[in-house]
Amino acid sequence: MTITDIAPSVFETVESEVRSYCRAWPVVFERATGSRLYDEQGRPYLDFFAGAGSLNYGHNNPVLKRALLDYLADDGITHGLDMSTTAKRDFLETFRSTVLEPRALPYKVMFPGPTGTNAVEAALKLARKVTGRETVVSFTNAFHGMSLGSLAVTGNAAKRAGAGVSLHHATRMPFDHYLGDRVPDFLWFERLLDDPGSGLDHPAAVIVETVQGEGGVNVARAEWLRGLSELCRRHDMLLIVDDVQMGCGRTGDFFSFEEAGITPDIVTLSKSISGYGLPLALCLFRPELDVWEPGEHNGTFRGNNPAFVTATAALDAYWRDGALRERTLGRADRVESALLDLCGGGRAGLAVRGRGLVWGLEFADGERAEAVCRRAFELGLLLETSGPRGEVVKLLPPLTATDDELDEGLGILARSVRHATGRLAA
Numbered sequence: 001m002t003i004t005d006i007a008p009s010v011f012e013t014v015e016s017e018v019r020s021y022c023r024a025w026p027v028v029f030e031r032a033t034g035s036r037l038y039d040e041q042g043r044p045y046l047d048f049f050a051g052a053g054s055l056n057y058g059h060n061n062p063v064l065k066r067a068l069l070d071y072l073a074d075d076g077i078t079h080g081l082d083m084s085t086t087a088k089r090d091f092l093e094t095f096r097s098t099v100l101e102p103r104a105l106p107y108k109v110m111f112p113g114p115t116g117t118n119a120v121e122a123a124l125k126l127a128r129k130v131t132g133r134e135t136v137v138s139f140t141n142a143f144h145g146m147s148l149g150s151l152a153v154t155g156n157a158a159k160r161a162g163a164g165v166s167l168h169h170a171t172r173m174p175f176d177h178y179l180g181d182r183v184p185d186f187l188w189f190e191r192l193l194d195d196p197g198s199g200l201d202h203p204a205a206v207i208v209e210t211v212q213g214e215g216g217v218n219v220a221r222a223e224w225l226r227g228l229s230e231l232c233r234r235h236d237m238l239l240i241v242d243d244v245q246m247g248c249g250r251t252g253d254f255f256s257f258e259e260a261g262i263t264p265d266i267v268t269l270s271k272s273i274s275g276y277g278l279p280l281a282l283c284l285f286r287p288e289l290d291v292w293e294p295g296e297h298n299g300t301f302r303g304n305n306p307a308f309v310t311a312t313a314a315l316d317a318y319w320r321d322g323a324l325r326e327r328t329l330g331r332a333d334r335v336e337s338a339l340l341d342l343c344g345g346g347r348a349g350l351a352v353r354g355r356g357l358v359w360g361l362e363f364a365d366g367e368r369a370e371a372v373c374r375r376a377f378e379l380g381l382l383l384e385t386s387g388p389r390g391e392v393v394k395l396l397p398p399l400t401a402t403d404d405e406l407d408e409g410l411g412i413l414a415r416s417v418r419h420a421t422g423r424l425a426a
């Protein structure tokens with residue numbers, strides 16, 4: 001039975017029209033473990049969406065669940081102000097020893113509020129406060145969140161339209177590959193920076209995703225990222241890497257910018273940092289940038305203690321050595337070759353992009369990509385589209401998925417592509 005069989009359901013009569021993912025997957029989910037969700041009829045779905053990237057270690061990961069259950073059973077502090085707690089201390093110590101120290105990153109850690117957009121707002125505010133400048137440069141097809149500051153640096157027209165006010169203090173530049181490969185990197189950007197008549201106010205910062213997740217799985221080359229970092233240094237602009245979706249191992253390394261060998265001034269993390277789907281976000285920055293007054297950026301839910309507990313367990317279990325990184329990088333080849341096979345056989349117009357365990361399959365239009373996701377759902381696989389016209393099928397399997405699960409999902413995807421492209425061509 002689906003939601004529509006029991007219509008009008010409480011979801012349709014009570015919940016707002018703004019609901020979205022539930023429209024693509026019209027069942028009621030009840031349980032989840034590892035790489036699978038189950039609806040209330042007990043039907044399993046292989047999850048290649050992983051909570052939009054918030055479940056890199058799978059659903060209800062047993063190691064994280066044990067830590068959380070023990071904490072709750074001991075009456076650990078649950079509410080989320082930013083008081084000092086044992087859970088927060090454990091998290092900060094573990095984050096320092098597993099993430100910061102091994103990479104010689106001196107970052108201070110700020111808890112800006114529990115979601116990705118909170119971290120981005122804090123990063124933008126801090127960059128403006130430190131530099132005393134307003135303009136922030138972001139890139140074509142960027143996605144940084146849905147509150148007004150982060151929406152101003154987001155590209156998608158439909159999302160921007162929801163703001164209801166003009167979105168200010170941001171300027172766009174072409175992302176890597178946006179103008180094809182004929183134009184030298186940053187030609188336009190640097191020309192504007194150099195020309196006092198260009199009309200570009202000296203930017204406070206540049207905000208960038210190393211792989212644009214919502215924008216269509218657009219992968220920036222390491223060389224392009226190094227060029228950007230260099231440009232920021234030469235022109236005295238802070239570099240913010242938004243690692244909300246691509247951080248926490250999604251591309252292999254803990255931070256997605258490690259491959260490029262750059263050190264951003266400010267980094268945002270959320271989604272998979274708690275590892276359990278519990279809301280938690282971090283804004284990291286060089287200590288010299290820590291010019292906040294106490295409480296200047298405040299919020300009731302800045303210290304989500306249960307999320308600290310699962311985050312600590314995740315860092316302990318997966319980031320004390322390089323095993324998860326190696327595994328993710330090794331599997332990138334497996335996924336890429338399966339997707340390239342899928343693109344062969346005369347199916348022109350399909351393009352494959354990705355890194356680590358984030359991959360995109362680009363179709364000629366959004367209709368085809370949506371038809372693929374619909375068919376995949378019927379066959380028991382959860383996938384979502386991304387890109388400006390929804391034309392890219394995005395794969396975000398849990399990093400903990402087994403090889404069999406990866407192959408199973410890629411097999412269903414192949415069947416869905418054949419079904420959907422055959423039907424639409426007919």
Ligand code: PMP
Nearest residue numbers: 115116117143144145242244245
């Ligand atoms: N930045 C990036 C790169 C994201 O992918 C997202 C979420 N898709 C956000 C920020 C916003 O995160 P949240 O939805 O938790 O506000």
